[in-house]
Amino acid sequence: MRRLRNTDSRTEQESAILKAAAEEVALVGIGRLSMDVVARQAGVSRSTLYRRFPSRDALITELGRQTFEFAMARLQTVAIDSGPQAASVAAFREGVRLLTGEPVMRRFLQLDGEFTATTEMVAEARLFLVSAATAMAKALRAAGATMSDHELMAVAEVHIRLAASLVQVNTDVLDVTDDDAVARYAKTYLAPLVH
Structure with missing residues (x-):
């Protein structure tokens, strides 16, 4: 089931992205972290995800x-x-x-x-x-x-x-x-x- 688009503020989007990333890391580990899954779970587009975190490494580091x-x-x-x-x-x-x-x-x-x-x-x-x-x-x-x-x-x-x-x-x-x-x-x- 696809979540609705996240039209919240930048801070709220970043929080949703980090929460989704934490859930994904806990589930599959850092090496298999999928930016597509994180975007989908956070309810943001890939372009929004990459605007907030310019790379996978930047997301993992944060x-x-x-x-x-x-x-x-x-x-x-x-x-x-x-x-x-x-x-x-x-x-x-x-x-x-x-x-x-x-x-x-x-x-x-x-x-x-x-x-x-x-x-x-x-x-x-x-x-x-x-x-x-x-x-x-x-x-x-x-x-x-x-x-x-x-x-x-x-x-x-x-x-x-x-x-x-x-x-x-x-x-x-x-x-x-x-x-x-x-x-x-x-x-x-x-x-x-x-x-």
Whole structure:
């Protein structure tokens, strides 16, 4: 069934396009994202789609930027009033929740086994890692961490990289879908790294 043409404002059209792109990426992955399907699902013509996003890479890059901004906002909600070790557990648990529960995030970070990436996507993934580690380091500092900035960034990056790895490759060591198990794991193995 074909949707009616989207005659909304430019901002509303861009929002509809990005929503349709997110749904398509979650369904088929980035490598198989179809501009025709996105246009149809957003209710816009191909020419409107290309006026809003001049290339497929431009659309993917914007979708990645928005996805990572959403993730950063979620990571910054970590409770910091219970001390740095408890904050590290909360941040790790939230990171695992994001990586297991957000299909677009999984696709962008190539956690679903899809290894076709644009140069912009690789740059966005690298930016996500740095941004996530920076956000976590700030939360840990605000929670009372006293280690040097360099050590704090290194520990935060270990948390982020480990969360991504555990989500990507199933292991008997940790069931990433069990929130309590994730918290126990972080408390046992990761919290002691923070002081």
